[in-house]
Amino acid sequence: MTEHKIETPKERQNRHKAMEAAAVLEKIKHDFKEPPKAMEYFYDLFERVHCKHEALHGDKAKVGTMCIQVPSEIIHALDAVPLRLCNGFYTDDEIGSDLLPSKSCPLVKATVGQFASNNFSDKPDIVISPTTCDQKAKSGAIIENMGFEVYDMEFPRTKESHESREYWRRSVRKFTKDLSQNLNTKLSKKKLKDAIKKVGYAQHLYHKLNILRKNNNSPILGKDMFLVTNAFFFDKIDNWVEAVEALANECEQRVKDEISVASKRSPRIVYTGSPPIFPNLKIPLLIELSDAIIVADETCSSNRMFNDMVSVDEWFVNDMVDSIADRYLKGCTCPIFTKNEDRKRRILDLVRDYKADGVIYQAFAGCQVYEMEQKSVLEAMEKAGVPILYLETDYSPSHLGQLTTRIEAFVESLKNRKRRQ
Amino acid sequence: MHYFAGIDIGSTAIKIAIVDESKKLVGHKISASGSMFYKYAKQALGDMLNELSIDANDLVYTVATGYGRKLFKEADENISEITANAMGALAAADGKCDIRTIINIGGQDSKAISLDSEGHVVNFAMNDRCAAGTGKFLDVVAMNLEIEVDELGEYHFKSKGTPLAINSTCAVFAESEIIGLLGNNNSVEDIVAGVHYSIAKRIIKLVKRVGIKEGIYFDGGPALNSGLVSAIENELGMRIFIPQFPQITTSLGAAILAHESHGYESKE
Numbered sequence: 001m002t003e004h005k006i007e008t009p010k011e012r013q014n015r016h017k018a019m020e021a022a023a024v025l026e027k028i029k030h031d032f033k034e035p036p037k038a039m040e041y042f043y044d045l046f047e048r049v050h051c052k053h054e055a056l057h058g059d060k061a062k063v064g065t066m067c068i069q070v071p072s073e074i075i076h077a078l079d080a081v082p083l084r085l086c087n088g089f090y091t092d093d094e095i096g097s098d099l100l101p102s103k104s105c106p107l108v109k110a111t112v113g114q115f116a117s118n119n120f121s122d123k124p125d126i127v128i129s130p131t132t133c134d135q136k137a138k139s140g141a142i143i144e145n146m147g148f149e150v151y152d153m154e155f156p157r158t159k160e161s162h163e164s165r166e167y168w169r170r171s172v173r174k175f176t177k178d179l180s181q182n183l184n185t186k187l188s189k190k191k192l193k194d195a196i197k198k199v200g201y202a203q204h205l206y207h208k209l210n211i212l213r214k215n216n217n218s219p220i221l222g223k224d225m226f227l228v229t230n231a232f233f234f235d236k237i238d239n240w241v242e243a244v245e246a247l248a249n250e251c252e253q254r255v256k257d258e259i260s261v262a263s264k265r266s267p268r269i270v271y272t273g274s275p276p277i278f279p280n281l282k283i284p285l286l287i288e289l290s291d292a293i294i295v296a297d298e299t300c301s302s303n304r305m306f307n308d309m310v311s312v313d314e315w316f317v318n319d320m321v322d323s324i325a326d327r328y329l330k331g332c333t334c335p336i337f338t339k340n341e342d343r344k345r346r347i348l349d350l351v352r353d354y355k356a357d358g359v360i361y362q363a364f365a366g367c368q369v370y371e372m373e374q375k376s377v378l379e380a381m382e383k384a385g386v387p388i389l390y391l392e393t394d395y396s397p398s399h400l401g402q403l404t405t406r407i408e409a410f411v412e413s414l415k416n417r418k419r420r421q
Numbered sequence: 422m423h424y425f426a427g428i429d430i431g432s433t434a435i436k437i438a439i440v441d442e443s444k445k446l447v448g449h450k451i452s453a454s455g456s457m458f459y460k461y462a463k464q465a466l467g468d469m470l471n472e473l474s475i476d477a478n479d480l481v482y483t484v485a486t487g488y489g490r491k492l493f494k495e496a497d498e499n500i501s502e503i504t505a506n507a508m509g510a511l512a513a514a515d516g517k518c519d520i521r522t523i524i525n526i527g528g529q530d531s532k533a534i535s536l537d538s539e540g541h542v543v544n545f546a547m548n549d550r551c552a553a554g555t556g557k558f559l560d561v562v563a564m565n566l567e568i569e570v571d572e573l574g575e576y577h578f579k580s581k582g583t584p585l586a587i588n589s590t591c592a593v594f595a596e597s598e599i600i601g602l603l604g605n606n607n608s609v610e611d612i613v614a615g616v617h618y619s620i621a622k623r624i625i626k627l628v629k630r631v632g633i634k635e636g637i638y639f640d641g642g643p644a645l646n647s648g649l650v651s652a653i654e655n656e657l658g659m660r661i662f663i664p665q666f667p668q669i670t671t672s673l674g675a676a677i678l679a680h681e682s683h684g685y686e687s688k689e
Contacts (some may be wrong), residue, residue, distance in 0.1 A: 401488050402530060406547055409503030413542045416504075420541070 010119055014053055016091040020397075021050035024279040028223055031289060033261045035224050036254065038247035042227045045235060046278060053121045056236060057081045061183050064124025066111065066140065067132050068300040069155055069332065071324045073310065074176050076237065077195035078185045083124055084233035086301065087111045088277030090395040099142065100135075105366040106395040107277065108135040115143045122234065124148075126182055128175070130155045133336045133369055151178065158338045159329055172325035173318075192320050196310050202232070202241055206306040209248040213295045214354050217260035219251035222271065222294025223284045229302040230278045262293035267414035269294045270350045272343075272377070273362040274370050275301030280395050283362050286404055292411045296354040298347050300334060307331055307346075335369035343373070344380040351386050357414045358387040360407070365394050387414060423481045425683060427509075427675025428462055429502065430454065430489030433528030433556060434642070435462050437469055438672040439480075444512070444680050448473045449669045458489035482683035484675040488529075498682055502671050503534055503545050509674025510638045510664070511540045518662035521634035524624055524653070525671075526643040528556045531624055535631035546630040552592040554623035556642050559649075561592055562616050565599050566609050570646075576613040577648020584652075585615030595619075617652035625656050637661040640670040 007015070029035075029043055048054040061080035065072075068084070075082040087093075087110035096104075096113030114120070129140030130153040137152075144150040154171045156164035180187050206229070212219050228247065232240055254260075269287055271294045276284050284294055297303045308331025312323045333343035347359060359381055363370035374390055381388040389410040391403065422441060429436040431454060438449045450472075452465045470477055485496035486505040493499070510523050523534040531554050535544040552558050563570045585602055589595040595616075602612050620643075625633075637659060643649055644667035654661055664670060 402547060405488070405501050405503065406545075408501040409542065409545060412501055412504045416541055 009117065013091055013095075013117055013119055017089050018051040018053075020089060020091060020279050021046065024281060024285075025051070027285055028227065028281070031285075032221060032223070035261070036220060036247055036250045038243065038250045039220075039224050039227070041243040041246070042224070042231055045231055046227065049121060049234065050278070055121045056234065057083075057122045061185075062122055062124045063179070063183075064127040066127060066129040066136050068305055068334075069130040069132055069328050070128045070153060071172060071175075071328055073192070073195045073199050073324050074172075074179065074187075074321070076198060077187055077192040078180055078183050079191075080179075080183055080185075081122075081236075083122060085111055085114070085124065085127070086233070086275065086277055087114050088230075088280035088395070089114070090280070090397060092117070093395040100139075103366050105133075105135050105274075105364050105368075106280075107274065107364060107367070108139055110395060111136075112139050112142055115146055115148060118146070126151060126179075128153055128179075132334065133367075135366075151175070151182075156329070157336055159332065160339070165326070165329060168329045169322050169325045172328075173321055176321050187317065189315065189317050189320075192317060193315055196312065196320060196324070198237060198241075200309055202237060202244070203306045203309050205241060205244040205248055209244060209251060210296070210303075210306075212248070212251045212255055215255050216264070216355075217255055217258050218262050218268075218293055218295065219254035219259065220247075221261045221288050222269075222297065223281055223288055225294070225297075226276050226281055226284055226302055227278065229305060232305065233277075233301075262288075263291070265291075265415060265418070267292045267357040267411055267418065268355060270347060270354065270356045270359045271297040271362070272299065272347055272359060274364040274367050275299045276362075277301050282397075282400070283360070283391065283393060283403070283407075286400070286407050287360060287411075290404070290408045290411045292407075292414070295356055296350040298333060298343065298350060303350075304331075304333060335373040340373060344377055347377065348380070348384055348386070351384075356386075357418060358389065358410065360410070361388055361390045363390070363392050365392050387417070422479060423683075424475055424479050425676050425679035426466065426480055426483045427505065427672040427677070427679055428466065428483065428485045428490075428493060428496065429487040429505065429669070429672035429675060430458050430462050430485065430493060431487045431502075431528055431671075432530075434668065435465050435489075436487075436669045436672040437462075437465055438509075438669050438676040439469065439473065439475070440673070440676045440680055442680075444677055446673060446676075447475075449666060449672065451668055454489065459492040459494075462489070462493050463495070482679040484679040484682065486671055486675040497679070500675060500678060503532065504542060505674035505678065506532070506640070506671045507534055507536055507540065507542050507674065508677050509670040509672070510640065512673055512677050513640075513664040513666070513670050514638060514662060518638055519636045520638045520662070521636035522628060522631070522638070524628060524637060524639045524661070526554070526556060526620075526624065526639075526641040528642070531555055531627060531641075533624070533628040533631050535634065544631045546627050548623070548627060553589070553595065554620045555592075558592045558595070558620065559616070559643060559646070561596055562599065562613070565596060566603075566612065568609065568613075573613055573617070573649070574645075574647035576610045577617055577646075577651065580610040580614035581608070582611050584618045585611050587612075587615050587619040613648065614652070617646075617649045618656070620649060621652040621656040624653060628657075633657070633659075635659060639663055640667040642668050644668075 072082040092113035093110040096109030485493040490499040
């Protein structure tokens with residue numbers, strides 16, 4: 001008998017995650033028409049971080065965020081690195097499944113699963129948990145019980161009222177003060193202004209790149225865009241900015257040269273719903289492997305992270321903090337809000353501006369708010385004459401057969417519709 | 422004479438339909454998918470050409486559809502079973518039914534497809550990864566009750582009492598529910614009727630998602646089960662149309678598409 005080395009749980013977990021990540025990267029890189037050359041940076045980044053588990057941020061203070069609603073401008077201004085911990089790994093989802101009710105959202109299970117295994121290449125020093133959806137809010141306490149430092153950031157569930165705006169502004173002011181104390185760093189006017197400008201410039205670059213997708217000749221596929229926006233979760237912001245500058249320039253040239261990653265007949269899709277987070281890009285990949293192209297999205301892992309900019313009246317610290325707070329509340333189209341007309345409006349705007357032929361709405365099984373809002377979004381699309389496909393999925397790598405059938409049938413019906421028009 | 426084939430590689434059975442130049446169905450074949458979709462599909466097509474004495478060179482265009490469509494590399498084209506089902510239904514109804522809604526129950530999934538007045542797919546709904554209300558579910562039930570699947574219809578109409586309620590939406594749990602009902606001395610007939618009504622209710626929920634529109638066409642293997650057909654009709658309060666060969670609608674659709682695609686390509 002030969003002696004086998006028995007892997008530690010961490011080794012096994014990292015091996016599984018590397019396998020998951022490598023399989024998806026392989027698909028992204030090789031199963032499609034030639035991507036822009038500047039995408040190499042991102043392919044390489046994901047390989048380093050998710051296959052080789054390389055740490056990017058060394059000794060810098062790291063602030064983990066459980067949701068898009070934590071203002072990254074403030075974290076940057078306090079010389080710390082924001083790390084968005086919303087997780088897309090099935091390996092971690094399985095670990096989290098042992099700790100949470102079986103019908104929980106896979107994203108929440110995967111996020112909790114990663115904490116449970118305490119397996120981070122860049123480990124957060126403190127975790128900010130906004131009280132946005134129920135499952136995330138409750139996970140904060142579970143993670144705290146595992147021995148992590150967790151800060152609850154209170155977030156309102158309505159956004160139209162004056163009270164909610166004031167409540168959230170107070171919450172952001174308190175967060176700014178508490179984080180500054182926690183990190184033992186003073187917030188200065190200059191640093192906050194610089195941070196707003198820096199994040200604003202990243203948003204500007206995203207918009208520059210995104211607008212190019214309005215062209216009939218599409219310079220970039222949705223699966224690559226999701227990778228670019230996902231990288232913003234954890235990359236060094238300066239490196240990200242540099243890489244996206246290059247990518248936007250290259251895509252601009254591609255549009256001029258009439259290079260397109262999709263055929264003229266490929267239906268154009270707006271993607272909405274539960275966020276695709278690497279490596280769980282299975283729905284975007286299935287869509288684009290079915291000869292359709294994602295031209296825009298309305299998700300918190302992509303468009304919603306960049307869409308609305310901070311607008312400041314007076315460059316004083318208090319005014320800046322309030323302006324930051326407003327950006328995160330007013331622009332948000334998350335289904336956790338009591339009413340959510342903004343979301344329907346935004347989807348319809350995207351359909352019109354990006355000349356989309358249809359909408360694909362994904363909800364994670366267990367993500368109640370996206371599941372509940374499905375009906376009203378479907379009705380709104382039907383009323384506007386926009387075809388929409390609703391899919392319920394989770395992180396498991398099986399189930400692809402039925403999903404493929406639905407997506408292909410939807411794409412075929414869009415093609416028929418296009419031909420008839 | 423040129424021929425065109427549609428191959429529907431499903432989870433349970435491989436269905437092949439061949440049409441001639443006038444889109445007339447010249448033959449069809451149904452065989453088990455087993456564990457080797459590709460091998461069995463190829464074999465079945467070969468056998469069929471032999472039976473019909475069609476020279477392989479005269480088969481000019483093949484379209485694959487169904488769960489295993491991507492595996493059949495010899496196909497000139499492949500298409501999702503939803504589009505193929507709609508095309509096949511229009512051909513199979515042959516003007517006898519103005520189809521607006523298709524109900525399909527297959528081996529591992531069920532679908533509702535809504536068509537516009539010209540027969541184009543406008544909307545569809547599929548059950549989620551679960552065998553409840555599918556052909557597989559009926560297999561399990563028949564096995565538990567020690568009867569054959571094709572006897573289910575007969576038993577249904579012999580039911581004397583009210584059909585029993587089967588509440589479980591999961592095939593595995595439903596199995597234990599059925600064992601429970603047997604334990605309480607319920608008759609096989611009443612259980613069978615209960616199973617049919619529970620499937621009918623599930624499928625109607627699916628149909629409601631796309632909107633119930635009169636002109637309902639029902640296909641897939643379970644459409645041969647008259648008890649199930651009657652349960653669906655009673656639950657809907659509407660007559661439904663069953664084609665002559667309900668199992669091959671989708672492959673027929675693929676064969677007709679093969680005919681059209683070939684015509685289209687030759688013209689080009």
